[in-house]
Amino acid sequence: MCRILLLVLAVCLAPAVRAGIVDAPAANLEISLMTYGPGDIYWERFGHDALEVRDTVSGESIAFNYGVFDFDQKGFLLNFARGIMAYRMDAESTQSDIDFYASEGRYVRRQRLALDDAQKERLRRFLLWNIRPENAGYHYDYYVDNCTTRVRDALDDALGGVLSTAWINQPGGMTFREQTARLMSNQPLLMLGMDLGLGPYADQPMTAWKESFLPMTLEDQLRSISVDGRPLVAEDTLLVPAKLTPPPDRAPDLRWPLLAAGLLFAVPLALPALTRRGGARGVFVAAGTLYALFAGLAGLLMLALWTLTLHRSAWGNFNLLAFSPLAFAILPGIWRIRRAGRPISRATSRVTAISFAACAIALLLHLWPDFPQRNLPWLLFALPCWAALTWTFCRRHD
Template structure:
């Protein structure tokens, strides 16, 4: 907030003889979309962008962006966990932004937009209104209200709805889930955790309008827009090349890796049904504890995201059928079998059988063409494990 106030004060104190982006004639302004490529840290993987307003006479150039948040704000971590993310608009000199992202190894590209004077004036007035402290804050949402959707909406308003008219009816290329997994693939464990926690919202059919929640997609889609028969992007310049490895073009297919992991984990879970040796029981206890604790904790987290937070992309997660908090009730029953001759816990046996049945139901639901969630990889991980545990408990009853 302090930087915004200083910026506004500096604008107000500009000498009258020297025009700048605030008072220059619209004919002297250039409007550009600045796109900054993905970074290495997880919150940088989705990239960033800004709207640049440049006065061609004075040379003043300011980049307006919507991606500022403060780790030190009161209750930040708790609010972040609850899905209450307070972001705000900010403005910096374009060169300071370029230097910052160049130092991080991220590409910087400028797309000069062919706006007429009326459109430039409308956009300038909006940005200067929006940067005021009382207007700068907003409630951030990863997919529908973020630093890029705000830039997109500002441009669309200045253009009289041309962008939405082009993109609302145009099919998107990927879902929210696919884009998330693709961009987070450089950090496999975080990628897997996010994919497990995303619910049906992340698999909804996409339009190009929705998919421009990503800076790189907005950048790409703008190249295809024409206004009055002329390209909207009049000139494009790569100011800083990327030094970081770019994200893959497509999301990785998680089905086979997770199926293989499920089959490997199912082997020790089935050992007590095959062998009575102490080694088999020890391996079973370790593998069974690992799987059921993971399933139970994952279920608790998914249930918490659904019922206690505003992260709507995690609501109604069908993975709860395969990874339930009730799995934690099985752990004592697994440990009972570490010694020979111990009877099988009836509670553990019943919860295991119900969990296996729920996983089978989830798989059958997934075969329905209109099923809203694409969670097959996680069912392929869980199903062999629940099948092996159920078989072990049934055989030990015998």
């Protein structure tokens, strides 16, 4: 979500800012929200933002952001996989940020905020406290504690809770799942993988407060806020227009594409039950092996995310009813069909039937209006495949 910033360590920042934003009277300060649009790389698709503090007398302008992480950090990849993501606050000149994002084709917008002197002073003190090395680190969470929620919370505190009061009971527009799919839709395979791995947490009812985890949403929502009868956004300026294709306004509907894929994949899985030709058996073995490996590996990954990591957005995933490690148990039965006349064990048939029944139960659960997970597309993909495998094995067992 946030670009890698390895440029200015917090410990080196103070000498650079003391001549301006640190000591300037609050009346000389301008506070702005800087929003940087989505990029092309997957970690840039959610956009980024920062709080700019500008001294109008000296002209010094520093952008404070919460998007620093270090690939070279000891155990970074293992901790990332476990959901332990160590991020830091950082700061650098606003112009260097603008130049960087402009070079990537991402839009840059400045929203100058109509804060009074007391609010500016409160925000400045907090940012300067937060940038200290002992205070700059935090544990990142994609949806509830990221580089945008930290900016939002700092603004809300300076405004005395105006933002949370306005948004906490206001319904949101999309769920975490829908926002994720919408923003990742330019990389379909990654989007599908993320959608498969997200559990009920990603489908919870949203408020405007929760949905402001996105930079572009926070940017838009601030335009509706007034403080003491005046608009909070005093000036809204697009500094750099986007050169990249923007994300769609809505998440793609995955139901029909995945149903079509499931039906197409089910055809070769049903061939041994339809014909005894040798070529059909070979096609079945290839398709069956591919599907069983996919279902088993997906199930193992979802179980690992649930039981071994802190990625709570992946916990309790009902897709485990459609894709589970049990799929590995049917591989020997699939391979036995390579030769004509070789029967399939009842154990293989039973495992397949159980998997089909579990998938059907998961589909029926969607009749419950309050069912917590919107995973229908994946059930529509899996159900035809399990049905075809069950039919094939039931006709070939001992």
